[in-house]
Amino acid sequence: MSTNNADATDAERFLAAFQARDWEGLRGLLADDITWTMPGSGTISGTIHGTDAVVRRAQHIAGQGLHTELLHVLVGAHGAALSLRNTAIAPDGRRLDEHLATVLTTRHGRITAIDSYLSDVDGMSAFFTAP
Structure with a gap:
């Protein structure tokens, strides 16, 4: 049996910290040189670098009632992927309903590294736009 596998622990801890809005716990899971890439043209799109930027993005995403x-x-x-479904309704009625894979390299x-793959890039971009 091969032992060339990561385990699910880091991914589960990442999601638990995000869902609990435990930003210091999240920060403790991240390497200093982390990158997070998100497709699209919304306010959360693009590649960011560093723990502070990752925590700010996570806070911004969570702050939208996700x-x-x-x-x-x-x-x-070399890591794990979280298969997720995100839903939210903005105060102005915009809706988000997407499936995504959040791939964590450890x-x-x-x-x-965090790489996000989305089922509805245009929908995410429209939801996460500057008001």
Whole structure:
């Protein structure tokens, strides 16, 4: 049996910290040189660098009233992916309903990269726009 696998622990801790809005707990999971890439043209799109930027993005996303449902945790050789469904309704009536994969690359017990893959890039971009 191969042991060339990450485990689901870091991914589960990442999601738990996000859902609990435990920003210091989230920060403790991240490598200093972390990057997070998000497709689209919304306020959360693009590639960001560093723990402060990642925590700010997570806070911004959470601040929009996002409900995150865990569908699956998938484990690979260098990290794990969270299969999620995000839903939210903005005060002005805009709706978000998307499936996504949040892929976490890990090294030495720290998350070094987050790559987000979305089912509805245009919908996310429209939801996360400057008012």
